[in-house]
Amino acid sequence: MRVLQIGRDDWSATMTLPAGVTWTFADVGESWGFDPALIGRTDVTILDAPCAPAELQAIDSLISPHALLVDDRLETALADEHRRFLVRKAARFRDMAGREELVAQLSRQYFARPFGQKLEIRSAEVAPFHRSGARYEGNSYLATDIEHDGDFRQLMMWKENILYENHRALELWPEYVKDDGCEIEFVVQLIQSGTSDVIAFHRSYSEAELAEPILISHESSGYLSCSVFARGRGQVKVGPVHYRHSREGAGHFLPGGRRIVDSRREELFTYFHPGDLTPPLNIYFAGYRPAEGFEGYFMMAGLGHPFLLITDPRLEGGRFYLASDELEGRLHEVIREHIDALGFREEDVIFSGLSMGSFGALYHGSQFRSHAIIAGKPIIDLGYVAERGRLVRPKEFLTIFDIVNFWSKADPGSADAFTRELIDRWRGDPGFGDTKILMSYMQQDDYDDAAYYTLLESQTGKPTTVIARGYQGRHNDDSASIVTWFVNQYRRVIDEYVEARDGE
Structure with a gap:
């Protein structure tokens, strides 16, 4: 450092x-x-x-x-x-x-390289003496029922351990939801390096202590073993355990990084860079990334203006920024907080993203009177993406099925209805209003090959300006051209915005 x-x-x-x-x-x-x-x-x-x-x-x-x-x-x-x-x-x-x-x-x-990962729920198993049946809910949860009072009993454990190095504090955040009649404890053991049975640290964390991320800072390096204990009566659903290098109060992932969380223990992260303090405020949603952390820092910093990075650490690589009303509301509060602190208007904001991030930009950007939305390799109709999974991408991108199951507003058993409410809202008034939409897409996209046409149809007869460029190939065949177009259009939109502002 x-x-x-x-x-x-x-x-x-x-x-x-x-x-x-x-x-x-x-x-x-x-x-x-x-x-x-x-x-x-x-x-x-x-x-x-x-x-x-x-x-x-x-x-x-x-x-x-x-x-x-x-x-x-x-x-x-x-x-x-x-x-x-x-x-x-x-x-x-x-x-x-x-x-x-x-x-x-x-x-x-203030170390240079942030790190974030998770213990997937698929690497967890139910404790041998737990007699109730258990089931996986995709990659979201391992769900089971408990029916015992008295002392806590082991419910499940992870077969993989977490590498811990004593020069860097580690932050743990387990996801879980449970019925009111249940109580859980999260147990962490540190197995000292160079040994197989020396426990250098052992602690049980109560639900009250789990209200904030667990900070592990111990003098011994080694491997962390995690397990869940429970008691009471009802259902418990245990999700992945997120683990990240902690900056011990200086921010999450990057210095100044900010964490928002809802009552279901689901998280989003934001990072604000003041830039030159002049509009527009550029908001960038990270794409699908199994490694946890922010994306696009240097690209957005090169534009010179204030920017806000947003990343989604849930599921395998993100839940497309769809969340509970509580978490989405908190994200919008953060965005409005920065708009107000800068003295800007909603019309001084540009939403943007690539691939999964394009959905976040369109979904959340449509709820603001933004100046523009810039999207690369857009994915819009997530139900359609799920339907195509059987023949177009068999056994790939299974996370889409977790997302379809999550969206509680979808009609049960009908992936077709998954995006209906969203598209209907875009067709309605005000829809995107005067927001400019700029989009670069792959013409043979193997995720959502109809994204451009879905958006265009929803804005027919509306004042929204849509500018698009198509490239030959599937979703990841020509990312270089997509990113080049994306950045060039970003600069052009900003230049035109500044010119119009200075001419007022």
Whole structure:
């Protein structure tokens, strides 16, 4: 991890740096030191003395948002000309009286490579002494009934373990739903590295403790074994266990990353980059990705304007951003919160996404009066995608069936009805309204080859402008052309937006 300290005295001269930390010092009294070529890449920046605005501007490109730590004693000392810079960098004011403690914490909060994965429910099995029958609900849950009071009994365990390395804290988040008459405990054991039977850590977590992610930070490296215990009477459904490198309060996945969760323990994550603080606000929904984390950071940062990344860690690679009314409502609150904080209007927002992300952009973007929606390799009629799974993609993308089962508004047993309400809403008033829709699609798409025509038909006779470009091939045959078109159209739409705004 690379640290840049801006101040009057070099902290690294009087302390032992943690392993893996590279330290660069820039003296506020020597302007020649603020040369990006001399400093190089930085993961976190410390500002502990007043610095001329011109010097900070010189290294603007090196300082990432949410990774600028400012001594809280400077909060009133910094001049007004610093304010915009600090807002653009989403600076965090910190007490820097304990330097060594702060530096020791940096490598655990601002490391370069985020990581997120899950223990799939298919690698779980019911405990041998649990007598009730159990069933898999796709890749969503392992469901069973319990009928015993008294002490907790083991209900299920995972056959796979989680690698734990002691230099990085780990965050666990088990998914489950249960009847009110049931109570569960989540049990974690740490098997010490180099052994098969030395338990370095063992703890049971109650439901109250499971209201927040479990933080594992232990001096011993090893493997984490997870299991679920239960008691009471009713049904318990246990989902996957998400595990991620924790930034210990500095954000989720990326510094500044934000987690939203509903009462069913389902999550979405967002990350906001202030950009240049001028409209439009660009919102990007990640595509289907088994590895958990954000997508499209550098692509969106290259546009220069504020942007919001959204990612969906559920199921194998995402649930297409469909969620409970509670979770969708919280996502919309986050979007509106950023619109309001920037002083923008809904008309100053562009929704976007590729593949699975295109559905998120269209589905959620249609609920705002956005300036534009930009979609690549769109997937719209999820019921149709499920129907095609038998012959067009046998034994591939089985997650689509989990999604069809999830959408409670679909008519039972009818995949055809899965998207009916959504398409009817788009046909209705106001539909997409004055929103521009730009779309690049594959003409022989083996997921949803009718996506462009479905959207176009829904907007017939409406003021919505639809611009589209088709490419030969199946869904993943020419991703390079799709992405190139996507980025070029993004830049064109932004340029036209800025030109129209400046001409007002």
